[in-house]
Amino acid sequence: MDIPYTIAPRPDTGLYNAKAGIWLFLASEVMLFGALFSTYILLRVGAPEEFWPYGWLNIPLGTANTLVLITSSITTVMAWASCKMNQFGRFKVFHACTLLLALVFIGIKSYEYHDKFTHYEISLKDGRLADGHLVERQPDHVVIHGRFVTDRKELFDLRGRGGSHPHEEITLAVADIKKMENYGPWHNTYLAIYFTLTGLHALHVIGGALVIGFLWGPGSRLWRRDPERFTNRIEISGLFWHFVDLVWIFLFPVLYLL
């Protein structure tokens, strides 16, 4: 039995079924990310201003990832336009670029996550704080590349006051350490919402890349049998991909710049 309305529009909706379906799905996605953005607003407004991190994320890397996603959006729409213009070879090239850019995005994001998981705030028994990236961890001592601070507030605003701070290699005896915690999602509410929002977004990137990869590889056989249906599939996967780009357009300034 053939699935109806995979190409021709349904008379009542004026759309082929998959298109109505993807827009309903994207509507639910707007509410999912909307709920998390409202959580961000509540956490941010509820936090004392001097304890909300500023400049904790790498802006050049975030900018690069934004440009990568925007470029992947244009390659996606060009892949679809190539199908429409009956240029299957160009479609293959553009969609390969999209896949490559998705991998670059995930690679940069992984590097940023790794940077946070190796960054430690260490409370010492004498009341001082040491903050920096882990270099070495032994049973009796820990080496970090970072700095000492006396007031925890100094750790929060890295862009506004003072800008960059001199870092040095610091060796700390384990016996002197009261508490040692990395910058994972458990560290504070900012990192909790950062990892939740960007983690969910990264899962969308991975999911979208899997679908695009399928349509670029084995799924592209449909082009021989039914090019219009295949072109519609490219349009649907493209709509999802553009939505992923659209979410990042808001995530980047909210988490990296403000």
Next chain:
Amino acid sequence: MTNAPVMNAPAHDDFAHHVRRYLYVFYALIFGTLITVGASYIPFGNREINIAVALFIAISKASLVACYFMHLISERKMIYGILAFTAFFFIGLMFLTLWSLSDFPRHTVTH
């Protein structure tokens, strides 16, 4: 490989016109990203203005993606209907969030 035509020749030319438009949107998005980063370094006086500027640029960029890459500028009524419902509930969600900010339980200590 059989390449059954998806479009006829006039439609092909029409798409070439669309492709040019996609490229202009792409350039605008790149420019918008660089402006967003640049504006975040400008001290406007207070952080609220920086937030407003960044969100204004983000909304402009998102509109370009939605209108041109997602073709919302010329879509069917049903899609606009779905999005109208989404916008209603999204605005409602944000309104409830803002409303809750001034709705403290009694005896709450605020700074």
